Amino acid sequence: MKIVTQDIAHAQSTNSVLMIRPCRFYPNPETAADNAFQRSADRDSDALTLAARKEFDAAVQTLCAAGINVHVFEDTVEPEKPDAVFPNNWISTHDDGRVALFPMYSTLRRRERRQDIVEELRKGYRVTEVIDYSTFEDEACYLEGTGSLVLDRPHRIAYACLSTRTDIDLLGEFAQRLDYDLVAFDARDAEKTPVYHTNVVMAVGTRWAAVCLDAIAAHEQKSVVDQLTVAEHEVIPLTLAQMHAFAGNMLELQGNHGPVIALSSTALQALTPDQKRILESHALLVPVQIPTIERVGGGSVRCMLAEIFLPKKR
Secondary structure: OOOOOOOOOOOOOOOEEEEEEOOOOOOOOOOOOOOOOOOOOOOOHHHHHHHHHHHHHHHHHHHHHOOOEEEEEEOOOOOOOOOOOOHHHOEEEOOOOEEEEOOOOOOOHHHHOOHHHHHHHHHHEOOOEEEEOHHHHHHOOOEOHHHHOEEEOOOOEEEEEOEOOEOHHHHHHHHHHOOOEEEEEOEEOOOOOEOOOHHHOEEEOOOEEEEOHHHEOHHHHHHHHHHHHHOOOEEEEOOHHHHHOOOOOOEEEEEOOEEEEEEEHHHHHHOOHHHHHHHHOOOEEEEEOOHHHHHHHOOOHHHHOEEOOOOEOO
């Protein structure tokens, strides 16, 4: 286990995010097989799209009111991208100016990578390098951004649960190139199905971490907790039921008056009073209502937010 100290050169949270307003929203048939959080649709795609866009707009308004700088990009009409509302899976940005583009398991999701968004970011931010991992799709190797990776940026630790969407060799490639130590583990739900993304198992803030230890293999739980504890995070254990309510899919951001934690109303309702008090001791809780996006898309608030850590142009 690595002994770590706080590195003031790297911040854990940012005040800027990019979000994609969906053009079409419906269940992705290619992701339903391994995403146990995804549910069947109860309406046609037109009704689902309308509901998702309303939820998206309300979420943007709530985040902006909390002092978050939200860069909203419209999804393109063609080709259709049912999961475009979840951009954190195809792009990550870093405070040294690097941008990473990731290989996606679903062929429909590969359409989400957009060079025009990277070029738009260049107008206001300094981009020193674009690392494009998308060619790994040809080798059936996938790493779905900050869905697969939960990054402790100050301590340079990358947490990842292995799945069809998170390849161990590609994890190593990312960790080496971007200077992270890797903590990889197996995580399964109550049905013993591998959890598709790490960011539903756990969330890491500046001084806190919420993690569903019950999902992590018994022989690996201690190493995860020990690493979080050494990095001086207050560990908040989550139950499997809370994980399925997206309580692990939270994200710390910087608002006008200090840190905030963006989470869904579903997740907030699943937390116990003690868990809420612990989280509130670290940041202001900012819930948003996205029931359609959660149920049909199988992802929650954190999945909708691609953080922008790039240095601003002067």
